[in-house]
Amino acid sequence: MPKRSIIWLWIIWLPFSLFAQNEEREFDLHDSIVPSTQRQGLSRAIKKFLNFSDFDTTYISPNRYNYALMLNHFTNYEYYSVRNTSLTPQHLSFSPKPHNKIGVYFGWRWIFLGWAVDTEGLYGKKSGKNRGTEFDLSLYSSKLGVDIFYHRTGNSYRIDKVIGFSEDIPSNYSEDFNGLKVNMKGMNLYYIFNNRRFSYPAAFSQSTNQRRNAGSFIAGFSTSTHNLNFDYTKLPTLIQETMNPDMKVRHIKYTNISLNFGYAYNWVFARNCLACLSLSPAIAYKTSRIEKAEGEINDWYKNFNIDFILRAGVVYNNSKYFVGTSFLGRTYDYYRNHFSLNNGFGTLQVYVGFNFYLKKEHRKTQQGKSY
Secondary structure (H helix, E strand, O other): OHHHHHHHHHHHHHHHHHHHHHHHHHHHHOOOOOOHHHHHHHHHHHHHHOOOOOOOOOOEEEOOEEEEEEEEEEEEEEEEEEEEOOOOOEEEEEEEOOEEEEEEEEEEOOEEEEEEEEHHHHOOOOOHHHOOEEEEEEEEOOOEEEEEEEEEOOOOEEEEEEEOOOOOOOOOOOEEEOOEEEEEEEEEEEEEOOOOOOOHHHHHOOOEEEOOOEEEEEEEEEEEEEEEEEOHHHOOHHHHHOOOHHHOEEEEEEEEEEEEEEEEEEEEEEOOEEEEEEEEEEEEEEEEEEEEOOOOOOEEEEEEEEEEEEEEEEEEEOOOEEEEEEEEEEEEEEEEOOEEEEEEEEEEEEEEEEEEEEOHHHOOOOOOOOO
């Protein structure tokens, strides 16, 4: 996990570095052509954009420490829903048992690197064949943010909703199902408009402190790829006997490209206490290939849908010690003719930690002083 995180960080911030270097070279090469005032104005604009510490101190106070140590507990949730929306609608929903991880993380400014292990694996309760792979990295700065994720699920699902099939199936039907495997990877990039007064890091990375209520509009870009293998022949006989042909999908692969625009709000409800809620609807363009059962014609679709990105968090942070919880959820919806697929992922975190090693400019102040 640490090595992967470092690689991703290098990939993310390399373009910014190269951009700044290229601009500097262009200034040198065109020194005799571009007017001095124009060069200075462009240079100031670039420096201002890349300045991630420019904020209103009446709303946001900086972190006085260089490093942090944090203990974190993760609970991951996911669901998949397949529907046939013809004259005789049918609906199947699958979800695995939520699983938990615990890890220790070391932080520098707004970057946290560490390692987490599956708690069920520690006790030998989860077999290797059912084990999935998950990687999530979220970086929050004052102006820009990024989420990088990779999920490869295991095969320990349960059928938790059956609608429109045999009348012999009870409404509370639930049964294990090992015919679903999913692979998903992607990235979200976003920009915070009111970055001088609103702080995402205060709610999600504890690298600043929000002192007054503030909100901000958020705009971003997302891309992801989804691979879903659905072996309907492993469904119970009662379901297969009355299954609509449009539901007999073997493999779904689609690419999701979206532009999102939303709003986030930080509420300081008590001293050193913050609650944050953020919702970003996304207009998504999807290209997909659907492989159906033998004898059926495969489909290739291109269409637009609406997706959502939700963030929420509550944290107590007195600049030295912090404790809190946060949730990051993503939903993806696919609709075409008489077929629809909905899937969602969510990660709930509960954490506790402390900051240490005062920054040079704060070493002469009393450590117990509040900002």
